[in-house]
Amino acid sequence: MQGHVKQDSASEAREPLLAALGERVRALRLQRGLTRKALCLAARVSERHLANLEYGTGNPSILVLAQISGALSCSLADLVADLRTARTRIALIGLRGAGKSTLGKRLAKDLGYPFVELSRVVERVAGCSVTEIHALYGASAYRRYERRALEESIARYPEGVIATPGGIVSDPATLELLLANCYTVWLQASPEEHMRRVVAQGDLRPMAASTEAMEDLRRILAGRTPFYARADLAVDTSGAALDSSSAALRSQVRSALQLPE
Secondary structure, eight states, rough: OOOEEEHHHHHHOOHHHHHHHHHHHHHHHHTTTOOHHHHHHHHHOOOOHHHHHTTOOOOOOOOHHHHHHHTTTTTTHHTTTTTHHHEEEEEEOOOOTHHHHHHHHHHHHHHOEEEEHHHHHHHHHHSSOHHHHHHOOOHHHHHHHHHHHHHHHHHOOEEEEEEGGGGGGGGGGHHHHHHSSSEEEEOOHHHHHHHHHHTTOOGGGGGGHHHHHHHHHHHHHHHHHHHHTTSSOOOOOTTTOHHHHHHHHHHHHHTTTTTOO
């Protein structure tokens, strides 16, 4: 079966530059602890206008952007600086077994970008393995290291392909940071495909209680789907050969970011 790309009509309408601008506005608003309504009142713009801007379907005037930047206590230059650069940093999200590492390395090679395995950066920042972080310090500490690793990678790589851990969407602040600074791609697969790939990678732990493991996997995927769905692009790799999935990812990313073939 051939790989295919799924995008809803709204995401198809999003121009990458406007999407980047919207994500930056949303990230700045959340960093300042403002609700959308509060920012609208401060900037004297309608909630509908701000909602369209944050989603990337609005095309605001310079005057409106100046009002919003003033309400966010930043300059207009800060609001729009380096938006093109930010969108040439690509992040792959999705559950383990989606193909983030394998397809990410291929995409990075094709684009001539560095490839970053974020879990390895987490381990370097923490000074121990992911397993040890969880065992010694717990999930909350791991999320803090994950955020620091993402901040470091964003600062270091203006262009690059980042393969993220499956649970990176679990922390709202880290997710907003990711969306504001990267062109995000959700690599999708069926629960059965995820399980098969994990086992093929040599991790036999899910097979200890396969029925329960599949139920847990479906539950995790269902819980994370609304967050994964915020990605700019979704590529379904279920049942697809590696070359087919790689070609679909390459083509759609190049087209979306207006990169030459």
